[in-house]
Amino acid sequence: MATYDFIFDGLGLRGWCGEKTGGTMSMEELLARNSGETKSLWELPFPSLDNLHDACPAIAQTRGLTSGLESGFLGIKDALKVVIDPITQPLSWFLSGALSIFQTVPWFVMIPILLGIVYLASKSTRLVGMVASFILFLAFIDHYDYAMQTLAIIFVCSMICVLLGVPIGIAMSRSDGLQRGVIPVLDMLQTLPPFVYLIPLIFLFSVTEPKLYGIAIILYAIVPVIRLTDLGIRLVDKDVIEAADAYGMTDRQKLYGVQIPLALPNIMAGVNQTIMMSLAMVVIASLVSAPGLGVLVLRGIRNLELGVGLISGLGIVLLAIILDRVTKAALARVNTAQQ
């Protein structure tokens, strides 16, 4: 007999519980019956759903919770898809567009363009030299295509993170209520293991769609740019804001003329973090068909190809260094312009 029988018997709920259906017997029950020992108080189980179910079949098992959640999700899946599918469809277009552009432009055009962008952002020939040597090295060991796929995905996802994150951050900085509401969501996005939100995404979209990994990357990487935009605008000198008010600036003039420019160093720091996090996620996203260096890492793990895994890992490190140094150099230029 189950441990908690006495509760339901004592409360006279036996009738409500219904009789045990018998059914299949678990291994545990079988062992308990065969040993014939009564359990001591030390072994008193916690009154969890499963243990209460043993005493009273009317109470659901914990298995019911997870399966209920699953069937609930599957139930709303179609309705959800009707809404989310069209909204996110452009993401698929952007990603496939960027991937095909980065791959079809020949290397002797692409590399100078990238170096040009690096120079515009950093105004540093040393940095351009470093980036050039990294890219040429990757191309030399035949990782150029993979690196470009990864770059294309990061480019699109970071761009969308900034386009969505900065306005959200600005809205948060203006409303304490919104800030209180959004911060727990950001905390959750940052701490939830990325694999966890891959699961419902797989249910929602087909694995062949680029937006599947696009959404996963954006959800993971958008957090810092939102946080730092909010922080940056809140940290703008109160005296300067007061001066802007005293001279009759409108909210719009204040936002574009004072708050965003003065928050720019913080926003740029957020963009840097966002780019680094999307690079981290693009590797994990190769589990759900994201192309790029992550695929090679995954191959290294699956087939225990040590060399392939290590070299592609090195490629990711080189990309990370490039992206980090270039965004930091741009940030430093913004900083010196202001200080």
Place this chain on the structure above:
Amino acid sequence: MSEQIKISIQHLYKIFGDDPEAALEHVKNGVGKTELLAEHGHVLGLQDINVDMVAGEITVIMGLSGSGKSTLIRHLNRLIDPTSGQVLVDGDDVISYDEDSLRRLRRQQMSMVFQKFALLPHRTVVENAAMPLIVRGEDKQTALQEGSKWLERVGLQGNDHQHPHQLSGGMQQRVGIARALTSNSDIMLMDEAFSALDPLIRTDMQDLLLELQQELHKTIVFITHDLDEALKLADHLVILKDGYTVQQGEPQEILLHPNDPYIVDFISDINRARVLRVRSIMQPKTDAIEGPVAGDIDGNDNLESVIAASEGDTSLNYRVVSDGEQIGVLHMQDLVKALVPTSAAEDGVRGKV
């Protein structure tokens, strides 16, 4: 001279807290600042302030920190909204303004200079100076020219294209003043504008302000905690303490007839000879003076300069003139009497220590 009232503050109250309306009733029933905080959890910011500010004059509002002076000046352009009361600018109640009229007031009629300069760090000096016009939406080129003109007027040539952080504190505040002047408003609010500057620069800036004022005749509201500064600049002096006006009037008048121990404390420390002026202590007299006259002095001379002229001889008499006409006579003995310091009041703040 016609005394046209530019700004009139009437029965202004400001109470900080969750339910200022309820607290206002207590204050009107005579509850004091400390009691209000202890028993009702509200901070009394301003209490029944009534000040008339004359057009073209410098009104100085003086008080120690926490006396509510910065709160008061922010009511004039409604950076802070009052709990009750009126602020009339040219007869219009600013408190009843909607957002648009308020913005127009801030853009056209009032400019402000801040203690910590509050320049836009990412804009050049000239862009900062031109900011009020750019905010109004005027043509950028003319705005910059106007800004540049006023920068030159406050003594900042050739710094136009630097950024504020490249300038010293005194120079930054000159930009702040140029910005206020560029807006071409009648009213200038100056919130402890010179308090963050070192003493020599501060004196410089005060002189600059007086010089500009002679030419421009703005209505200036100046906040300070420094009595010497207040006496130097003020046409009309308002002394605040714990949110209420202790005394207001012509500075010389306050100096000679302080009506509160708090003010006596304040003025016991100052150099009276430098602050008092001949016209306040002379005997008014327009007919001929009996006895020998040592010379002519101006009514606006301070006593220090008279002492220097007399070389310390207390038996002399001076003829006081203003705009070439005799307005009175000054006996050096009266001058010495006026210099007798008032000691710290026994029942004042310092008397208790």
